[in-house]
Amino acid sequence: MNQMTHPTPPALFSIRDLRLSFADRAHKPLFGPAPRVEVLKGLSLDIPEGRITGIVGESGSGKSTFGRILVRLLAPESGQVLFDGKDIGALDEAALRPLRRDLQMIFQDPMSSLNPRHRVWRIIAQPMKRYGRGGDRAAAITALEKVGLSAQFADRYPHELSGGQRQRVGIARAIALEPRFILADEIVSGLDVSSQAQVLSLLADLARDMGLTLAFISHDLSVIRHLCDTVVVLHHGEIVDQGPVEDVFEHPQSAITKSLLSAIPRPEMDESWWDDMSEPA
Amino acid sequence: MTMTTAHAHTLDIINLNIALPRGQRLLRNVSLQLEPGEVRALVGESGAGKSMIGKAVLGILPHRIKRTEGEILLEGAHLNAMTPATRRSTVAKMSALIPQDPLTALNPVRKIGPQITDPLTRIHGWSHQRALARARELLDRVHIRAPDRVMHSYPHELSGGMRQRILIAAAFAPSPRLIVADEPTTALDVTVQKQILRLIRELQRETGTAVLFVTHDMGVVAKISQKVTVLFAGRVIEDAATRTVFENPAHPYTQALIAATPTPNVSAEPFQPVPAALITELHRETLAADALYAQRGRR
Numbered sequence: 417m418n419q420m421t422h423p424t425p426p427a428l429f430s431i432r433d434l435r436l437s438f439a440d441r442a443h444k445p446l447f448g449p450a451p452r453v454e455v456l457k458g459l460s461l462d463i464p465e466g467r468i469t470g471i472v473g474e475s476g477s478g479k480s481t482f483g484r485i486l487v488r489l490l491a492p493e494s495g496q497v498l499f500d501g502k503d504i505g506a507l508d509e510a511a512l513r514p515l516r517r518d519l520q521m522i523f524q525d526p527m528s529s530l531n532p533r534h535r536v537w538r539i540i541a542q543p544m545k546r547y548g549r550g551g552d553r554a555a556a557i558t559a560l561e562k563v564g565l566s567a568q569f570a571d572r573y574p575h576e577l578s579g580g581q582r583q584r585v586g587i588a589r590a591i592a593l594e595p596r597f598i599l600a601d602e603i604v605s606g607l608d609v610s611s612q613a614q615v616l617s618l619l620a621d622l623a624r625d626m627g628l629t630l631a632f633i634s635h636d637l638s639v640i641r642h643l644c645d646t647v648v649v650l651h652h653g654e655i656v657d658q659g660p661v662e663d664v665f666e667h668p669q670s671a672i673t674k675s676l677l678s679a680i681p682r683p684e685m686d687e688s689w690w691d692d693m694s695e696p697a
Numbered sequence: 698m699t700m701t702t703a704h705a706h707t708l709d710i711i712n713l714n715i716a717l718p719r720g721q722r723l724l725r726n727v728s729l730q731l732e733p734g735e736v737r738a739l740v741g742e743s744g745a746g747k748s749m750i751g752k753a754v755l756g757i758l759p760h761r762i763k764r765t766e767g768e769i770l771l772e773g774a775h776l777n778a779m780t781p782a783t784r785r786s787t788v789a790k791m792s793a794l795i796p797q798d799p800l801t802a803l804n805p806v807r808k809i810g811p812q813i814t815d816p817l818t819r820i821h822g823w824s825h826q827r828a829l830a831r832a833r834e835l836l837d838r839v840h841i842r843a844p845d846r847v848m849h850s851y852p853h854e855l856s857g858g859m860r861q862r863i864l865i866a867a868a869f870a871p872s873p874r875l876i877v878a879d880e881p882t883t884a885l886d887v888t889v890q891k892q893i894l895r896l897i898r899e900l901q902r903e904t905g906t907a908v909l910f911v912t913h914d915m916g917v918v919a920k921i922s923q924k925v926t927v928l929f930a931g932r933v934i935e936d937a938a939t940r941t942v943f944e945n946p947a948h949p950y951t952q953a954l955i956a957a958t959p960t961p962n963v964s965a966e967p968f969q970p971v972p973a974a975l976i977t978e979l980h981r982e983t984l985a986a987d988a989l990y991a992q993r994g995r996r
Contacts, residue, residue, distance in 0.1 A: 474886040475857070579743075608742040608913060609957040610971035617970065635886055638959030642967045665961055679887040681894075681916035683958040685943050689920055690895065 427462035470644030526582035580611030705773030713767035741928035799860035810848030835866035
């Protein structure tokens with residue numbers, strides 16, 4: 417975690433002036449087009465290769481929308497999304513197909529992202545087969561073992577697993593494809609503190625051992641602090657802070673980051689926490 | 698009707714056991730007290746039974762889950778000795794719930810106003826004018842800027858933080874003796890969470906209402922409560938003043954829960970999972986306690 421072997425690793429993603437807006441149907445006038453809501457207002461950042469980049473912000477900050485553009489589940493309205501030097505922002509589905517294996521995702525809710533009718537090994541093996549990377553039972557078990565689940569889990573169904581175990585299966589499915597990039601969107605927010613700590617330390621170990629490039633979306637700055645190398649703080653679709661985790665947490669530049677940090681209730685007796693009134697009204 | 702005794706605890710749970718129909722135990726000999734004006738946190742991981750305690754007090758346990766043993770006293774009155782109808786009206790008059798998910802707790806096809814005033818007129822027998830005035834007062838107290846406009850809105854027209862503030866206003870409106878807050882900030886952003894915790898704390902101090910605060914977050918426990926009950930698998934693991942729990946936790950499981958809580962401190966050690974050996978030991982103790990309980994039941 418947080419080790420800096422190369423001071424400036426090459427960027428896997430270079431994003432320049434990324435913009436996206438949605439039509440606001442709730443406020444559409446009777447005649448004429450619906451007004452647009454700007455979700456991302458010109459983001460520019462690099463995601464370094466072999467590092468964990470944290471993307472943090474409150475609900476409505478645009479962090480998940482941004483993540484979905486990285487794995488091209490959404491297309492940007494304007495701006496550049498360079499993946500390994502190639503602009504993937506404007507590619508159509510056919511042109512994206514050869515890149516799909518390299519852009520994997522781990523979802524927030526494993527119960528809805530793992531097929532309830534499939535055994536664990538098949539959940540992992542099916543995409544491997546789809547992308548022509550083997551995909552037999554043995555390969556699935558190898559992936560399971562990498563996430564700390566023994567072979568006996570291969571024949572279970574998702575509902576027979578705990579929340580933490582399900583999230584490990586989601587991780588196994590992603591890493592089995594050996595992608596160049598993994599997006600993890602709020603993957604520990606539904607877990608108890610102890611399974612949360614387990615999944616995070618697993619992810620940190622895997623990232624170090626396999627040299628994964630990971631974007632980790634979370635609303636929880638404490639989790640970002642312990643997992644990520646660099647962090648980007650989003651607020652209303654704009655970047656308000658970015659840099660190495662230590663710098664941003666020790667010397668936050670924006671009032672937003674400061675209030676996010678000070679609002680965290682720490683597990684210690686400290687009445688002065690209440691004195692800070694910087695939260696929004 | 699059971700008589701109310703002087704100097705009673707607001708809430709007194711004595712040796713409460715609840716179980717599934719086949720006898721699987723969900724709460725194991727749980728005892729705890731809540732004094733007037735006190736906030737007691739119920740903390741534990743999922744399945745620890747923390748929400749179950751609140752549901753047992755309010756009499757809203759799922760119908761298959763039954764109390765097998767133990768007493769619940771609200772201001773000295775034995776809830777279990779009452780007829781279901783008396784119990785319902787006693788609980789409704791004396792207590793309120795702040796639920797986790799404000800969207801499912803509010804009726805989506807009714808305006809906010811009547812959802813706050815209805816319990817005041819129907820359960821507490823207030824006049825419509827008095828209920829309306831109190832609703833306005835409380836909405837203003839929870840920093841809702843245009844109370845009249847909000848009272849004419851439907852739940853889907855409001856943000857999550859606003860809906861949670863409305864439920865807090867509704868819970869405190871009749872100044873109940875007891876409020877059960879069931880993970881009221883779990884779905885919220887940290888800044889909104891702080892705002893909601895502040896409101897609960899302020900209103901609770903003003904009204905002298907005792908709060909049973911269910912949470913899984915040791916950080917929230919440290920800020921909001923004066924007493925803590927730590928639960929594991931339906932058992933009370935530790936019961937102490939909040940300061941004692943954080944400065945000198947007696948049980949290794951309490952220590953482990955604190956160590957597993959993430960903090961943003963740059964210098965802090967990365968948070969540690971609860972050791973597997975400790976969990977195994979706790980489960981072993983639970984099984985042993987269950988065996989003893991079953992043996993005693995047969996005699």
